[in-house]
Amino acid sequence: MNIKEEFGIRPGEKAVELPAQPDAGVYFIGRIHTPWRARKDCPKNARGSDAVCTVALDPRFADGLKDVGSCSHLVLLYWMDKAPRNLVLQSPAHYGTQRGTFALRSPARPNPIAMSVVKLLGIEGPTLKVVGLDCLDGTPLLDIKPYFASVDSAPEATVGWHRDSK
Amino acid sequence: MNIKEEFGIRPGEKAVELPAQPDAGVYFIGRIHTPWRARKDCPKNARGSDAVCTVALDPRFADGLKDVGSCSHLVLLYWMDKAPRNLVLQSPAHYGTQRGTFALRSPARPNPIAMSVVKLLGIEGPTLKVVGLDCLDGTPLLDIKPYFASVDSAPEATVGWHRDSK
Numbered sequence: 001m002n003i004k005e006e007f008g009i010r011p012g013e014k015a016v017e018l019p020a021q022p023d024a025g026v027y028f029i030g031r032i033h034t035p036w037r038a039r040k041d042c043p044k045n046a047r048g049s050d051a052v053c054t055v056a057l058d059p060r061f062a063d064g065l066k067d068v069g070s071c072s073h074l075v076l077l078y079w080m081d082k083a084p085r086n087l088v089l090q091s092p093a094h095y096g097t098q099r100g101t102f103a104l105r106s107p108a109r110p111n112p113i114a115m116s117v118v119k120l121l122g123i124e125g126p127t128l129k130v131v132g133l134d135c136l137d138g139t140p141l142l143d144i145k146p147y148f149a150s151v152d153s154a155p156e157a158t159v160g161w162h163r164d165s166k
Numbered sequence: 167m168n169i170k171e172e173f174g175i176r177p178g179e180k181a182v183e184l185p186a187q188p189d190a191g192v193y194f195i196g197r198i199h200t201p202w203r204a205r206k207d208c209p210k211n212a213r214g215s216d217a218v219c220t221v222a223l224d225p226r227f228a229d230g231l232k233d234v235g236s237c238s239h240l241v242l243l244y245w246m247d248k249a250p251r252n253l254v255l256q257s258p259a260h261y262g263t264q265r266g267t268f269a270l271r272s273p274a275r276p277n278p279i280a281m282s283v284v285k286l287l288g289i290e291g292p293t294l295k296v297v298g299l300d301c302l303d304g305t306p307l308l309d310i311k312p313y314f315a316s317v318d319s320a321p322e323a324t325v326g327w328h329r330d331s332k
Contacts, residue, residue: 020190023306024245026277027184047317060182061276064254066266070326077243077279079190088230094182100232102310110227111192111308115281117318132317140189142277144268149323151213151298152231152283157315160236 012091012098015084018110028140030057030126032078034133039082043134051133052121055128055141058147062126065144069123073147076116077142080107103161114139178257178264181250184276189273194306195293196223198244200299209300218287221294221307228292231310235289239313240296242282245306246273270326280305283313 015145033054036042043049055076057065069076087108091098101109118132128144167219175181199220202208202306223231224273253274257264267275284298294310 014229015239019193023187023194024192024247026190026192026279027251028189031277032227035301038316045314045317055175061237061254061267064275065265066239066255066264067327068266071269071324072326073320073323075279075281077281081190088227089232098232100234101227103233103237103312105230105311105314107303109230109309110195111243113192113279113309115241115311115318117320119320131191143273143275143279145281146269146325146328147320147323148211148271148325148328149321151211152281153319153321153323154239154283154285154313155315155319155321157239157313158237159312159314160238161233162312162314 001060007036007102009087010091013091015086016088018086026079026142028079028142029061030138030141030151032053032135032141034135034137037137039136042136045134046133049134051132053130053133055130055144057126057141065123065126068144070086071146073150074118074120075145075147076118076141077143078114078135079142080112080114080135081140083107083112085110085112095131099161105159113142169322172175175253176257178255179253180255181252182254184252192243193261194308196221197228198299198301198305198307199301200301203303205302208302211300213299215300216297218298219296221296221310223292223294223307225292231289231292234310236297237286237312240284240286241313241318242284242307243309244280244301245308246278246280246301247306249273249278251276251278265327279308317319
């Protein structure tokens, strides 16, 4: 850990040394366009907004959208490149309590890959209209997947720390 | 596209030229241990098995598991490094129909990041016991996230092509 990283962390946060080299590479396969240009403007969570957002897929991958229009919901994976990757304990400002990185959906994590479940409104060429995002305008897209309720939906799921922290 | 790639694809499949360089790097932050050593042994989907699987997190990130034990379900992201990344149209053997890559959960995709929703059974040190995986033993782990039913569960979701293909 270097001085700059130590200096940047808040009380209650803990950083670790990251591996010297990445193990694999990802391609940015498109960009997500949202109404939010600054972190402070983003909705607190994805169901807090019914804003229609646009997913602009790199046209080279457009054929990969065949049959996607038959899906009511999609899983989007995207890259949150503005956050530190070395924090294992965090104190998110809006909770004010120290939590483990893997108990949070914070963008600060070793691999800053966000996952959002979105409702698909329509597709035109390599462009999708969706609802259910809370990320910054221009966020790099990593993947689009069909959402299968049979394996992806767990309405009974609970997050104990979240319930208790109210 | 080079000859080798063209040679390797099946009828109904289409490959594209990938970008020359990756845009970002990921770290393998652990390994997933499952009972399945070969693709043909993996369950057809994750709810097809109640096998207990083990997630072995790199101990350097162990502090990041604080509060994770209070979650009933987790989202795991992992790297499916055995699949080609250049296919935009695929004909999965068990469906026999040409589909777009982004309408499938196939490991063959530009960024081979799989997402699985698992039930958490327990945590001991940097090791988690979970149910709900269908991946190969030794699969590299990318991320662990809390599953929030409020944003991640969409029981009403449908995948038209899948229903129609029965």
